[in-house]
Amino acid sequence: MSKGLLADVGELELIRRLAGRLGPARGVVTGIGDDAAVVRPTPDSAFDLVLTSDAVIQGTHFLPDSDPRSVGHKVAGRALSDLAAMGAEPDWALIDLSAPPDTPAAFVEAVYDGAAGLAARHGLAIVGGDTARSSDLALHIFAVGRVPAGRALLRSGAGTGDAVYVTGSLGCSIAGRHLSFEPRVREGIWLRESGIVTSAIDVSDGLARDMMHILEMSGVGAVIEQDLIPVSPAAAQAADGLSPVEHALHDGEDFELLFTLPAEEADAFDARWHAMFSLPCTRIGRITANKGNLILSGKGGSTPVPGCSHFDHFRRGDRP
Amino acid sequence: MSKGLLADVGELELIRRLAGRLGPARGVVTGIGDDAAVVRPTPDSAFDLVLTSDAVIQGTHFLPDSDPRSVGHKVAGRALSDLAAMGAEPDWALIDLSAPPDTPAAFVEAVYDGAAGLAARHGLAIVGGDTARSSDLALHIFAVGRVPAGRALLRSGAGTGDAVYVTGSLGCSIAGRHLSFEPRVREGIWLRESGIVTSAIDVSDGLARDMMHILEMSGVGAVIEQDLIPVSPAAAQAADGLSPVEHALHDGEDFELLFTLPAEEADAFDARWHAMFSLPCTRIGRITANKGNLILSGKGGSTPVPGCSHFDHFRRGDRP
Numbered sequence: 001m002s003k004g005l006l007a008d009v010g011e012l013e014l015i016r017r018l019a020g021r022l023g024p025a026r027g028v029v030t031g032i033g034d035d036a037a038v039v040r041p042t043p044d045s046a047f048d049l050v051l052t053s054d055a056v057i058q059g060t061h062f063l064p065d066s067d068p069r070s071v072g073h074k075v076a077g078r079a080l081s082d083l084a085a086m087g088a089e090p091d092w093a094l095i096d097l098s099a100p101p102d103t104p105a106a107f108v109e110a111v112y113d114g115a116a117g118l119a120a121r122h123g124l125a126i127v128g129g130d131t132a133r134s135s136d137l138a139l140h141i142f143a144v145g146r147v148p149a150g151r152a153l154l155r156s157g158a159g160t161g162d163a164v165y166v167t168g169s170l171g172c173s174i175a176g177r178h179l180s181f182e183p184r185v186r187e188g189i190w191l192r193e194s195g196i197v198t199s200a201i202d203v204s205d206g207l208a209r210d211m212m213h214i215l216e217m218s219g220v221g222a223v224i225e226q227d228l229i230p231v232s233p234a235a236a237q238a239a240d241g242l243s244p245v246e247h248a249l250h251d252g253e254d255f256e257l258l259f260t261l262p263a264e265e266a267d268a269f270d271a272r273w274h275a276m277f278s279l280p281c282t283r284i285g286r287i288t289a290n291k292g293n294l295i296l297s298g299k300g301g302s303t304p305v306p307g308c309s310h311f312d313h314f315r316r317g318d319r320p
Numbered sequence: 321m322s323k324g325l326l327a328d329v330g331e332l333e334l335i336r337r338l339a340g341r342l343g344p345a346r347g348v349v350t351g352i353g354d355d356a357a358v359v360r361p362t363p364d365s366a367f368d369l370v371l372t373s374d375a376v377i378q379g380t381h382f383l384p385d386s387d388p389r390s391v392g393h394k395v396a397g398r399a400l401s402d403l404a405a406m407g408a409e410p411d412w413a414l415i416d417l418s419a420p421p422d423t424p425a426a427f428v429e430a431v432y433d434g435a436a437g438l439a440a441r442h443g444l445a446i447v448g449g450d451t452a453r454s455s456d457l458a459l460h461i462f463a464v465g466r467v468p469a470g471r472a473l474l475r476s477g478a479g480t481g482d483a484v485y486v487t488g489s490l491g492c493s494i495a496g497r498h499l500s501f502e503p504r505v506r507e508g509i510w511l512r513e514s515g516i517v518t519s520a521i522d523v524s525d526g527l528a529r530d531m532m533h534i535l536e537m538s539g540v541g542a543v544i545e546q547d548l549i550p551v552s553p554a555a556a557q558a559a560d561g562l563s564p565v566e567h568a569l570h571d572g573e574d575f576e577l578l579f580t581l582p583a584e585e586a587d588a589f590d591a592r593w594h595a596m597f598s599l600p601c602t603r604i605g606r607i608t609a610n611k612g613n614l615i616l617s618g619k620g621g622s623t624p625v626p627g628c629s630h631f632d633h634f635r636r637g638d639r640p
Contacts (some may be wrong), residue, residue: 025445125345
């Protein structure tokens with residue numbers, strides 16, 4: 001019997017309810033339900049604005065003994081990764097800080113150094129923000145990027161037969177990479193400019209769950225080849241009862257790009273990617289007409305991906 | 321002896337240090353130091369974007385028993401008031417929610433109803449946001465507005481001899497108005513369109529402190545006539561040892577507009593304002609060349625405004 005707490009309702013249902021409270025509005029190309037919102041300043045604008053926000057909260061996204069520069073790196077990195085998933089050029093950001101008064105000023109300054117350093121490397125200018133007292137140490141970043149009008153990469157365009165790709169490697173980011181990842185900004189812009197990418201998302205909830213986001217928004221299914229999933233060194237060495245592939249499928253916070261493009265473009269795409277980037281980019285599966293179904297294919301046959309529920313910030317039992 | 325905690329350093333010094341860590345950047349018209357940042361999407365853009373962010377945190381900005389719709393009203397209202405102070409038309413907003421899992425979902429939904437209701441009345445579309453677990457219930461709003469290029473109202477343009485105006489009435493907003501105020505969006509846009517306003521700010525830290533922000537950014541001084549300050553009914557009735565004028569000078573969270581314009585325009589301005597708005601707009605003083613000095617003039621003579629330090633979120637002894 002639900003008591004109506006966030007722990008009962010869960011994050012996805014909460015977001016559905018909140019989204020339902022917001023009406024349609026002028027100049028909104030894509031609202032709630034993608035990595036970022038896409039808005040058009042004027043009907044004849046040559047560009048769309050891409051707007052995203054992300055929280056980085058002590059105890060949820062980092063620990064009290066985390067290196068503060070890495071915390072700042074994560075603050076900027078989360079927003080940059082959202083922009084990358086939309087194929088957007090980063091422009092401006094605001095950072096809100098809320099903190100207890102007994103927080104060392106040097107800690108906060110180092111957080112900003114970490115954020116400003118990564119932001120500057122990607123052309124993201126931090127132009128303001130708010131400071132306030134709170135009992136949690138928390139940072140909220142709001143970022144604005146740009147794409148040519150109508151060209152943002154969305155979750156919603158994957159078509160049957162498309163090839164599924166993922167950059168880098170996945171799993172066990174908690175071993176360190178969740179605080180030091182490199183957002184795939186340059187790659188995201190390049191993918192958008194290629195003109196052939198049909199859908200994209202960044203892997204924040206985990207490969208399985210983020211693949212599901214694409215399937216839901218595109219109205220399709222997918223088969224992922226278990227042996228093709230690129231497993232991170234940390235996941236390959238994990239000795240905690242979960243297989244490396246299970247880590248790669250479910251851990252999250254990899255901040256790699258997961259995307260689709262037409263199968264007939266795949267070979268030429270592979271060649272162009274490898275001429276451009278040293279970062280691995282792996283074809284791991286294909287889009288099917290089997291709407292909403294994510295199938296894992298391997299030596300033991302084909303099975304629905306198990307436990308395909310993302311980390312829920314509010315549900316009981318889900319621990320960050 | 322400073323131990324280097326936020327409580328020792330204080331909010332203003334912290335902001336100075338953080339601002340110093342962020343370099344200059346492309347397309348930034350006005351960065352940290354005004355009610356909002358002003359950025360120009362392209363060098364030949366017809367409009368500038370106005371970017372602002374605000375926190376609304378339980379225990380700091382509202383209490384656990386505050387009406388949740390009013391909390392949401394304050395979330396949208398704080399951002400709209402910042403846009404109003406810049407003379408900007410509201411466009412889009414994101415709202416981040418962080419909350420403990422035992423928060424009632426109905427409370428959060430009512431917060432969003434309050435925010436969405438006020439936002440819709442002012443043409444601000446809420447297009448996304450982030451949700452996360454935290455021990456504090458906190459909302460962060462990020463809003464984007466627009467002004468014709470180069471026309472944002474800033475804190476920095478007040479000139480010697482200018483008349484000083486404030487809308488509405490001031491003081492004791494804690495009695496209720498801090499959760500139900502009407503952001504002066506229409507008035508702010510009208511002031512910007514008048515073409516004669518030389519500086520503007522919204523009264524969030526209190527009349528005295530916000531006047532000081534204009535003086536600092538404009539490199540001028542001011543004399544305020546004590547008997548002309550419009551005192552709110554709640555401040556007029558306060559029986560707590562502070563005078564109504566002291567409340568009006570220092571309480572803050574009034575979210576009225578404080579602005580300046582050339583003295584020779586004042587009479588014509590008064591007539592046009594009263595033809596346009598029923599909201600009071602009071603001429604309370606004048607800008608002087610006495611750089612950085614805010615003088616209160618009254619029956620007892622002229623004195624520097626006492627205790628002209630704003631509520632500091634971090635310093636010891638300052639209680640929200």
